[in-house]
Amino acid sequence: MFPPGFFDRADSSPDHFFYSPTRLVTHIDDQAIAAVGALYRDLGLTGEVLDLMSSWISHFIDPPDRLVALGMNEVELAANPQAHEWLIHDLNDNPRLPFDDNSFDAATCCVSVDYLTQPVEVFTDVARVLRPGGLFVVTFSNRCFPTKAIRGWLYSDDAGHLEIVRRYFEAAEGWGEPVTRRCIPQGIPGDPLYAIYAAA
Numbered sequence: 001m002f003p004p005g006f007f008d009r010a011d012s013s014p015d016h017f018f019y020s021p022t023r024l025v026t027h028i029d030d031q032a033i034a035a036v037g038a039l040y041r042d043l044g045l046t047g048e049v050l051d052l053m054s055s056w057i058s059h060f061i062d063p064p065d066r067l068v069a070l071g072m073n074e075v076e077l078a079a080n081p082q083a084h085e086w087l088i089h090d091l092n093d094n095p096r097l098p099f100d101d102n103s104f105d106a107a108t109c110c111v112s113v114d115y116l117t118q119p120v121e122v123f124t125d126v127a128r129v130l131r132p133g134g135l136f137v138v139t140f141s142n143r144c145f146p147t148k149a150i151r152g153w154l155y156s157d158d159a160g161h162l163e164i165v166r167r168y169f170e171a172a173e174g175w176g177e178p179v180t181r182r183c184i185p186q187g188i189p190g191d192p193l194y195a196i197y198a199a200a
């Protein structure tokens, strides 16, 4: 389904080297951040939520009852005001999530899916830890850390990125039909924001 070299990266060193410097920054502009929050509200993400590839900001307008933030940088995760719990876990080193089956009502992954080298394994495991019907909401814009993004992502445009994530959902086990959304209408200046989500 994915050609040879698709998941290669310019920087193939272990991810903890790249992510050990703390970056208390935003990776998309305010309008795109607001669009992520509006999407989560519109989709009714609530209850127990897992924010994958998280940092110091999880973008919820309505914070869930319990938010678990998983990422790579301790200082960033500890600074996340919406996270009730956080953990360091390298999904490229181990795509298996350290949670029991049916642990969460929803999962999110914001502006980070392009860094996964084993996304199908990760998506399959997200379905395992979600309760039946739980949504996995993946959002992205058009920026990235190019040395850490997979080659297939760098060689694709926005429409291609939606198609790539659609194929992740389709190749993984446990997902219903993915739905795509352009969260900021075309022609509006600023960062674009795309979403693709499916139910477990």
Ligand SMILES: C[S@@+](CC[C@H](N)C(=O)[O-])C[C@H]1O[C@@H](n2cnc3c(N)ncnc32)[C@H](O)[C@@H]1O
Residues within 6 Å of the ligand: 015, 019, 026, 027, 052, 053, 054, 055, 056, 057, 058, 070, 071, 072, 073, 089, 090, 091, 092, 093, 109, 110, 111, 112, 115
């Ligand atoms: C562009 S930042 C996005 C952070 C946050 N989701 C946001 O919306 O601002 C990319 C994030 O992906 C996380 N990340 C990168 N590689 C990872 C990996 N192998 N396993 C887990 N998280 C990873 C990093 O810790 C970083 O916080």
